[in-house]
Amino acid sequence: MAASSEDWSEEELRLEKEHFKKIVNAYLYYKAYGYLQIEKMKKNYHLLPERHKDLLKDYPSHIEKCKEAIDANFEFIKGVVSNAIGFLNNSDVSDFSWEDAQCQVVPATCFDMEKVVTTIKQFYRDWSKEGEKERELCYDPIITQLKKYFPPSDCDVSSVKVLVPGSGLGRLAFDIAHLGYCCEGNEFSMYMLLASNFMLNKNDGTELHTVHPWALKTCNNLEYSHQLSSIKIPDVNPSELPQYGLFSMSAGDFLQVYTEKDQWDCIACCFFIDTAHNVIEYIENIYKILKPGGLWINFGPLLYHFADMPGETSLELSWEDIKRISCKIGFEIMTETLNCPSYYIQHPQSMIQLCYNSVLLVAKKPSPKLTTPE
Amino acid sequence: MAASSEDWSEEELRLEKEHFKKIVNAYLYYKAYGYLQIEKMKKNYHLLPERHKDLLKDYPSHIEKCKEAIDANFEFIKGVVSNAIGFLNNSDVSDFSWEDAQCQVVPATCFDMEKVVTTIKQFYRDWSKEGEKERELCYDPIITQLKKYFPPSDCDVSSVKVLVPGSGLGRLAFDIAHLGYCCEGNEFSMYMLLASNFMLNKNDGTELHTVHPWALKTCNNLEYSHQLSSIKIPDVNPSELPQYGLFSMSAGDFLQVYTEKDQWDCIACCFFIDTAHNVIEYIENIYKILKPGGLWINFGPLLYHFADMPGETSLELSWEDIKRISCKIGFEIMTETLNCPSYYIQHPQSMIQLCYNSVLLVAKKPSPKLTTPE
Incomplete structure (x- = not known):
């Protein structure tokens, strides 16, 4: 399975590569995105009055388990993405490595x-x-x-x-x-x-x-x-x-x-x-x-x-x-x-x-x- | 039924009045908001190739009926809003009339x-x-x-x-x-x-x-x-x-x-x-x-x-x-x-x-x- 790039103009190939990089970035941003939710859960918990925290003694461990679930999902995502490099037919995708992709993650929408x-x-x-x-x-x-x-x-x-x-x-x-x-x-x-x-x-x-x-x-x-x-x-x-x-x-x-x-x-x-x-x-x-x-x-x-x-x-x-x-x-x-x-x-x-x-x-x-x- | 305004500060009363005006404005913006959708439907229809328009001869009359439904809803909304003026207990809402509200509608979010x-x-x-x-x-x-x-x-x-x-x-x-x-x-x-x-x-x-x-x-x-x-x-x-x-x-x-x-x-x-x-x-x-x-x-x-x-x-x-x-x-x-x-x-x-x-x-x-x- 591969994207067909026959008869594509240079501009089309460039756009496809940009799009590909955007998708790879979004996948790799998943962990940070998930952790933002974890931070929000933690913050909302810490803002509670003490008597409510006392009622929710197990909640911090629930938050921790959510974090572990995000980590597990991210391991899977890495499998998806590391196998995607080379997915495009474009010859010039070779300048985009798995290592680069991981280092250069920026927030996605x-x-x-x-x-x-x-x-x-x-x-x-x-x-x-x-x-x-x-x-x-x-x-x-x-x-x-x-x-x-x-x-x-x-x-x-x-x-x-x-x-x-x-x-x-x-x-x-x-x-x-x-x-x-x-x-x-x-x-x-x-x-x-x-x-x-x-x-x-x-x-x-x-x-x-x-x-x-x-x-x-x-x-x-x-x-x-x-x-x-x-x-x-x-x-x-x-x-x-x-x-x-x-x-x-x-x-x-x-x-x-x-x-x-x-x-x-x-x-x-x-x-x-x-x-x-x-x-x-x-x-x-x-x-x-x-x-x-x-x-x-x-x-x-x-x-x-x-x-x-x-x-x-x-x-x-x-x-x-x-x-x-x-x-x-x-x-x-x-x-x-x-x-x-x-x-x-x-x-x-x-x-x-x-x-x-x-x-x-x-x-x-x-x-x-x-x-x-x- | 009325909002209780006992013991409210002047600032609170002002904010409540602002909020009330915002809600009245949103209600009164309904017609224009609905018409934006009508315009979008019309535009999408007109962009169709002629052979598709031929397949959709009744579609313009459907759009017209949608517009009439929006008009009917707006008549009802006017009933809701015209009866709302005076809903607040605040004495100084008297400077906000039904006529003013209708004239001053601005786009709502x-x-x-x-x-x-x-x-x-x-x-x-x-x-x-x-x-x-x-x-x-x-x-x-x-x-x-x-x-x-x-x-x-x-x-x-x-x-x-x-x-x-x-x-x-x-x-x-x-x-x-x-x-x-x-x-x-x-x-x-x-x-x-x-x-x-x-x-x-x-x-x-x-x-x-x-x-x-x-x-x-x-x-x-x-x-x-x-x-x-x-x-x-x-x-x-x-x-x-x-x-x-x-x-x-x-x-x-x-x-x-x-x-x-x-x-x-x-x-x-x-x-x-x-x-x-x-x-x-x-x-x-x-x-x-x-x-x-x-x-x-x-x-x-x-x-x-x-x-x-x-x-x-x-x-x-x-x-x-x-x-x-x-x-x-x-x-x-x-x-x-x-x-x-x-x-x-x-x-x-x-x-x-x-x-x-x-x-x-x-x-x-x-x-x-x-x-x-x-």
Whole structure:
């Protein structure tokens, strides 16, 4: 897996390198960022009147355990980042070493740190035993439809080409490849790409790392142990696939990377279409790159990513409009199920649960009708 | 209902007046704020390629309907604000007229506008037929416990003094008073106070106003009609209470307004304790102002309001710690139920549902043990 840099201008390569350095810096700032929260917890404790401190004799040891959880997460992050140097194809990234990166860390924005924290939590969803329930609710409906329309018993699934845009840490694409399909994941976020590169290409075994996904979550805890709970990842060996060459990952913007007509048997989108500036462009492109007779499987809500970002284009259509437009573009709706409950990186015992009433859609790009000779 | 200004310094009165003016300004900025979103929708539509506009022939009329919903909300807001002038006790608020307020509107911060938008949505929760389900999940468990320990069949409920701190738009306190208990609501937020003052004191009848709580919600809509859906408020007549003088509201900080020992038979907190800088102070004060034998009923999650606010003290305890500390302070736990599903201003058909696994706690301040003479 590598970012493609063919035909890139020098300016584009320079910008990509800057972006890469920014992401590496944000990852490496995680420890200092976490420690700021520890300092805040300590300060708030010390400001308490003595009688309250007496009521909270175990609280300082809880703070210490939070710090240890941050340390453990940072050890994992170092694994991600040290394996990322050399991730770009650019020849001139060689002047940027792992040692330099560690020495030169500067504070990252809250926005960037949210991305780092979310990426760590994403390992819960994609690569832990504990995340199985989330995957069952989100990935299983997609895989069930895939197997229904391309049954392993009836066809050579290794010749069925499946694309998973917005593949995140790669588990859905991996699971599809594991079933024998020829599957490619595509991801735009460099945070996700560095993390999935590490997980998929540098790990041979199970339960190799310990991560505390909720280390910084101080609200809505029934018990402190929930905040501190750890996962051992990965739950399956990412290096074990039944057949070599059936699984790949690509980096870049879905609209720019995939432009060739009639290429894919199936495009499986999970929590993806709402990442668009203009969701119609996504649907048009999905239609274009599907083979005639190919399937679009969609699962997720409509939490448009650019909705609240100043200066960003964002078209926020309702589901009824998306469905109508998909038909206008040419899709035939095969299946539509509304209100599929699904969760996104939620601690199962948290006092707050964000539940998405997702939509499952299966739509077909029709095969050209045969003209019957008169 | 009025903010008490006894014993306030001139500086405090000046600050309160400034704060009041800021809130009035934010309310009156709602229309311009909503129109900014309309302009953004229009701009994003006009930037679309012609073939996409052709696919979205009805979208401009949807934008127009959103604008009408904002207009309707603003009509309601004008009712709230025009009735708020004179809300403060301060004599020198007389130099601030409704006409002046309308002429002098300046842009408010996003933070303040979020408060206005939330207050409008709060009318869905507290004063609409449609919000009944939310109230059933949050208010009914509290009322059930109140009736269990102070049964209307066994005692003169009009002599049972119930305090509802964090009373928001006042429905829980109103419903308790409606059952015949002597109930006082207390609220700190001036946004809520102006809105509840209007609802409780200036409305005699039902379905007097039309409000569109989700007018600005452009994400996670199955249909545009969900975004545009309206409620008619109030669902019950706020002026109809069985007995005069059983219901009151107070304005101000719970810790400052309620300082006298042994005053209340019951303190009912719904989504309240996590509004504290230091939740232990709240629990201590609840214990102090309860009569011996009095009850604390608590319902809600632990979404600490100051958790992410820079520079604010915030002690973020787990539920197990809160329970332990409550016992240390002197409470006897009567009932504890974890994981009570409950919602907070959620459109029931939205593709995103924030569910709180709330805790229901009933705890008793023990009566002094009688010393048996030897």
